[in-house]
Amino acid sequence: MRYAAMNRGRFDGADALANHNGFIPTDEPRFQKVPDPSTQARYNDDQLYALGLYTYSLQPPLNPNKIDALGERGQKIFERERCVMCHTPPLYTSNELTPAQGFIVPEDHTKKYDILPMSVGTDPNLTLKTRRGTG
Numbered sequence: 772m773r774y775a776a777m778n779r780g781r782f783d784g785a786d787a788l789a790n791h792n793g794f795i796p797t798d799e800p801r802f803q804k805v806p807d808p809s810t811q812a813r814y815n816d817d818q819l820y821a822l823g824l825y826t827y828s829l830q831p832p833l834n835p836n837k838i839d840a841l842g843e844r845g846q847k848i849f850e851r852e853r854c855v856m857c858h859t860p861p862l863y864t865s866n867e868l869t870p871a872q873g874f875i876v877p878e879d880h881t882k883k884y885d886i887l888p889m890s891v892g893t894d895p896n897l898t899l900k901t902r903r904g905t906g
Contacts, residue, residue: 857887871895 807820814822838846849855855894857865867885876886 857891869893 799893803898836842847859859865865885865887867887869887869891871887872890872895874895880886881888
């Protein structure tokens, strides 16, 4: 639920609440001034817990796409590049964080959080200017 907590909505003001000693990770001018936090919404712990329980109760549908020659080629590349080390079937995720290129993870964070010991090429601009950390 880390993702849901951090990504309430791109344009609901939640990104503007990401203020790190005056650094606001966005280029959007309307977010350069931090709004009063009491005017902003966030999911509470009970909502996040309920969302987690619901998410893990779901059964994914069967993939309607049959593996063809292109899919087989992709599967070979996936295996050759060792993507399976982090994207383990059947969920294809390790649920670990990965640092953006150039970001140095504080030593104490490696003990507290599930963080990969390497960067996997996440786009630093998306990582540092939004709270999604993807790219």
